[in-house]
Amino acid sequence: DSTVGTSTDCQRCPCPGGATCAVVPKTREVVCTNCPTGTTGKRCELCDDGYFGDPLGEDNKTKRPCRACTCSDNIDPNAVGNCNRETGECLKCIYNTAGFFCDRCKEGFYGNALATNPAEKCKSCSCSRYGTVDQETSCLQVTGQCQCLPHVTKRDCSACEPGYFNLQSGRGCDRCNCSPIGSTS
């Protein structure tokens, strides 16, 4: 404020790289007006959209320059808001991936989120409605094994073990009870 008339009226802008600043009249808040390329925010403390970091080192005093969102190649470059500008947490994972860096399959999918070919990334668990505990739709991340009811088998719990039948019961498979004499299994 240069209207008061003391030697401390004008202060240096609290902005990096000699950026200019302005005072918001109502709140008397100081805002940097031309932050260095790639940065933004009141104090140029934020990265532009699509980038993350801590350009001023505010959080833990170590500067982390802005770099592009790293989401395991599981984001679309045409999207906006792909990651949190400070932490880098990925917000728009695609190919059925999820996680901080889109590095695992989302609920209900299994496979390798980091595979290079999108078709080989994450596949649907497709657990059998009849053979799976509590009709769960999720499965183990890597193998895709669904949680099968007693005497139910296969990755997707879609078949009875040998010697068992009646998958449709929804309680697991029942023993065949065939006579050991005269049956092959």
Place this chain on the structure above:
Amino acid sequence: PRPDIFPLPAGTNLLFTQSGRIEYVPLDGYKMKGSEAKTALHLPEKVVVGVAYDCVEKMVYWTDITTPAISKASVQGGDPIPIIRTDLGSPEGIAIDHMSRTMFWTDSMKDRIEVASLDGSQRRVLIDTDLVNPRAIVADPANGYLFWADWNREAPKIETSHMDGSNRRLLAGDGLSLPNGLTYDPQTSLLCWADAGTHKVECMNPTQRDRRGVSEAIQYPFGLTTYGTNLYYTDWTRNAVIMLDRHTGRETEEFHPQKKSRLYGITAAYAQCPSGQNYCSVN
């Protein structure tokens, strides 16, 4: 007055968003007066994507994906007024029907198109099926139509419906890749779009469906708007606003803002509202 933001000058201006700012560049005829470009609004902590202008109250409306929120402010340097702050994912495109005083927006995370009065009341979901990456949206208030683009890589498309969401129809699907920008010119009834995947600009009269090419050599369009016989689009590779002649397809001018970062939405702020009325403004 704040030394870093400037009221919109008289006449027609282009408004575009860039890294927490809404910038303007005045038009002199069709030429962009780059030397007079300034910041209309500075929102340092936000990522502002879509922008729309209400010619009646001279207010600018925008979507911000960081809060996320939809807000408005007077272009004479007013304070931002939040309008919608709940139940948003990634609000991107925004369109205004100045006649019936409503706004429409796309949300690429909730995968839907919504409508509300300009004060945020009477909010309603218009479309919530078969949307993957809806982005650009424009209105044709005089005829009561809505147009939007979905850049879904599996099946990109441009669609239309009445302003109540009924009578939804596909306008274009084949030969699209990443249709990011969309604009409608009420004078010529032309709907034009800019595609970052095919690098083409195309137009059609939505009732005649006569699709025609304008340019095949654009780079990476994001936002698109129209004024007279020109199209203006924001470009992600050049960080610039580019003027394109709709008849010749030639890029005639390029404006580079001072700040080097991506430009998002763009809209033309006319000095006066286009004349006409629609059934919603009468009822």
